[in-house]
Amino acid sequence: MALDKENAEEGPPGEPAPAILDSRIWVDGCWDFFHHGHAGAMLQARQLGTELVVGIHSDESILENKGPSVMTLEERYVVHGDDITSDSSGEDCYRFVKAAGRFKVVKRTPSISTTDLVGRMLLCTRTHFIKSLAKLLTGQEGSGTEEERKLEGAAMTERMRLYATDETGINPGSSVWFWTASIEAREDHTEEEKGVFSSLCQGLQPRPGQRVVYVDGGFDLFSSGHIEFLRQVLEAEEELGKKEGWYSKESVQERVGKGTDYGPAFVVAGVHDDEVINHWKGINYPIMNIYERGLCVLQCKYVNAVIFGAPFTPTRAYLTSTPWGTPDAVYHGPTSFMPLTYDPYTAPREMGIYREIGTHNFAGVNAGQIVQRIMKSRDMYEERQRVKGVKGIGEEAQRIREKMEEEQRVKEDGASNC
Numbered sequence: 001m002a003l004d005k006e007n008a009e010e011g012p013p014g015e016p017a018p019a020i021l022d023s024r025i026w027v028d029g030c031w032d033f034f035h036h037g038h039a040g041a042m043l044q045a046r047q048l049g050t051e052l053v054v055g056i057h058s059d060e061s062i063l064e065n066k067g068p069s070v071m072t073l074e075e076r077y078v079v080h081g082d083d084i085t086s087d088s089s090g091e092d093c094y095r096f097v098k099a100a101g102r103f104k105v106v107k108r109t110p111s112i113s114t115t116d117l118v119g120r121m122l123l124c125t126r127t128h129f130i131k132s133l134a135k136l137l138t139g140q141e142g143s144g145t146e147e148e149r150k151l152e153g154a155a156m157t158e159r160m161r162l163y164a165t166d167e168t169g170i171n172p173g174s175s176v177w178f179w180t181a182s183i184e185a186r187e188d189h190t191e192e193e194k195g196v197f198s199s200l201c202q203g204l205q206p207r208p209g210q211r212v213v214y215v216d217g218g219f220d221l222f223s224s225g226h227i228e229f230l231r232q233v234l235e236a237e238e239e240l241g242k243k244e245g246w247y248s249k250e251s252v253q254e255r256v257g258k259g260t261d262y263g264p265a266f267v268v269a270g271v272h273d274d275e276v277i278n279h280w281k282g283i284n285y286p287i288m289n290i291y292e293r294g295l296c297v298l299q300c301k302y303v304n305a306v307i308f309g310a311p312f313t314p315t316r317a318y319l320t321s322t323p324w325g326t327p328d329a330v331y332h333g334p335t336s337f338m339p340l341t342y343d344p345y346t347a348p349r350e351m352g353i354y355r356e357i358g359t360h361n362f363a364g365v366n367a368g369q370i371v372q373r374i375m376k377s378r379d380m381y382e383e384r385q386r387v388k389g390v391k392g393i394g395e396e397a398q399r400i401r402e403k404m405e406e407e408q409r410v411k412e413d414g415a416s417n418c
Helices: 005-010 036-046 059-065 095-099 114-123 133-137 146-163 183-187 224-243 249-257 274-281 290-298 346-350 367-376 378-387 395-416
Strands: 024-029 051-056 175-180 196-201 211-217 265-271 305-308 329-332 354-356
Touching: 114 367, 133 146, 133 175, 133 290, 146 196, 146 290, 183 274, 211 224, 224 265, 224 329, 265 290, 290 305, 367 395
Parallel strands: 024 051, 175 305, 211 265, 211 329, 265 305, 329 354
Antiparallel strands: 175 196
């Protein structure tokens, strides 16, 4: 579509594209401490075409137009939602795209935003915790009337199914499972239970020759630290595959001849309950509830299946009872966030399937560090919240948070020295 003369004179610099591709979609954003609302925008954008290009704003442009970012450009991974922002001069950031008739709006994911998460950190609230995700999805728990709870549960379930699609945003991708057991089995190592596995949706299954790999964690404020760990798990499996001939010409041809080629590992991620994480970390951790954290993990391309409500300690009874049988490997990464008073991975060690991922550039990026960044620059983030119409938190709330964090550190230090 040609721009009129007035818009052409005010348009962005540079020559126009030689051709307009309706199937190629552009989406940009800050993507600051990634949450499932960001993933939802990308998913909807992907469904609008066949190719998605993602743009990430620089730290400098975010500071100028929105206020300080929590994560640096290097730490931020990657259609814009209907919460369109303005630039530092107060003008619509997408005015040139709109003038060209190339702008499309996708719906903003409800009940989640960076602003909401910052508010939880500063106010130390726990109202976002979910007692039972399975009951919430069926309308047995939650706020509102019975009909409202059922409608909300159905909407949440549909969102999980959408996030479980493959890279097309349409076809089946990851599998979603729930694990139900006693709080003792989920929270500690004193009870060893097989529990009950139940399926929400079935995605792709392990293919011939693939090793089933298990990882677990809280995955709170899903960040570059989590993503790099998952990437390195897959990389470790690929290195093992190279040694065992997975990428030999004959092996590749055999897989392609049967349909399509695929990687050597099928990664299953277990996500801990809110109650379990709070037992270990206290204050109001996790900042994101199990639904929000699980969706972040579910949309990650390095994960093939997600188990909601996974135990903090993967016991022999649990590992040998998964829907895929005993995993070929259990991976764990650098732990600096969760205070440990015992080794949760005793069983996989004894079974000879335990593997470790060493330290990496983003190993220190976790929920605790992100909260500390917010607290150290509270004034700037308060201004960012004010601009968005959110009431200020105040110094007293910050002092309360700092006191609670310090009390938790003392508690953890005492436990680790026992």
